[in-house]
Amino acid sequence: MDELREVMITTDEIKTDEYLINMGPQHPSTHGVLRLLVQLEGEIVHNVQPHIGYIHSGIEKMAESLSYPQIGHLTDRMDYLSAHQNNEAVALCVENALQVEVPDRVKYIRTIMSELSRLASHQLWWCVMGMDMGALTTFFYGLRDREDILDIFEETCGARLTVNYSIPGGLMFDIHPNFQRDVKAFIKKFKTKLPEYDRLLSGNVIFTERTKGVGFLSKEDAIAYGVTGPTGRASGFACDLRKHRPYSAYDKVNFKEILSDVGDTYARYQVRMAEMWESMSIIEQLIDNIPEGDYAVKMKGVVKLPEGEFYQRVETARGEFGVFIVSDGKKNPYRVKFRSPGFSNLFAINHIAKGWKIADLVAIMSTFDLVIPDIDR
């Protein structure tokens, strides 16, 4: 027995050479074409270098030759799960620059659509996170419920993912006559389905073992690395722009900013789960009170921004999305910069994953909820 113990102790002390492996660009847990160059010793991660740009599409360059209403259509293609919030950011930026006040109806509908979009995004995140952890069932549960939201989008906007709904000056179309009925039916249904999610995954022993106490991010580091959205809020960084810098109709609703001071992978999971309840509550407060009125203000045929620099921040499902427009008074912008939440969030990964095992890296990555076109732009 003593001999055996001696052998075990010595194997503990064996050090292996450091080696590099490429996780991705085809690895399923990177959710797209992201390559992580991981420096490992045995199973322990020593360094993670994200390599991006595989689907860099030059959206900022393209935007320089397009008119302002056209830019909105490109933003759909960046973070395709927060397509509506991205549209809204461009629309708000242009409206603020021109000092156009949109009707209340537009604000209410934009807020409802943003929250539906957030719900759909969190549902997809939840089901894919389960799949990363080896639970394929979650994938079917999540996609089943997400389908209802996409159907609502399709009915009102004509598209399921790239909605193109918010345009400078208002909305592309008015809501479908069935919109309110369908949304209310969805909320009623999803309220019974969300506890199912908890029963399926939240208490699962394998899942909690792999996520609780894994991959800590402190509040100071979250701020220093600019980690926003549910990922930042799980570390206690109060960064919800809906609360702190309200836009559209967020100042007319009551909701809680979900914060956690734990900062581990499970906290990031819990924050997103709790946010789904808050999103439903926001929709419920607005859906019966959509004011009558126009769904858009009449804009000039050619939208020209005054000379200057304009910035607009909105809260997407992944965090803070920013649009920075430099205008020289022409019909197309001089320079557009998109501050995408995933970009800043991704580069905190080296800081978080250091010292954890490579299997933990998968868990950490999945709670970051990365969308690669959002990072690559």
Add this chain to the structure above:
Amino acid sequence: MTNEALIAAIDKIGAEAETRQGAQYVETFVPFAKMHVFMKHLKEDENLSFDYLICVSGVDHADHMQMVYHLESTKHNHMMVVKVKTDGRETPAIDSVTDIWPTAEFHEREAFDLLGIHFINHPDLRRMFLDDNWGHPLRKDYKDDIHIVSR
């Protein structure tokens, strides 16, 4: 803090900075030589404590490059914009602020990639999206005869 008080607090730093109330936020113009000292004060001053760097954007103006930093204080909940002109346009260089805000490392790498702005004392200045032999596409004089059709 009101915007007037914020402007007064920023003016105390000195560093040849010119601060004014912009259309949306408080804007400051700093010469590139004094910029790193100024930024360090913004982060460390108790009354300002701009600890969250939101966005770093490079803009190519015809005769110079400009870096635009959007900053927020999570403690005091105020925002400001810092604008720095680079020295010249062909090989612009500017101090890196990575040691003040770690997130700047990646935003600066992006600006280096797309605009060709060099950052002094940057820990790891590599191309981010594009190949090493590619030009800098966000420069206004960038030409790509194959992919960009000019009308």
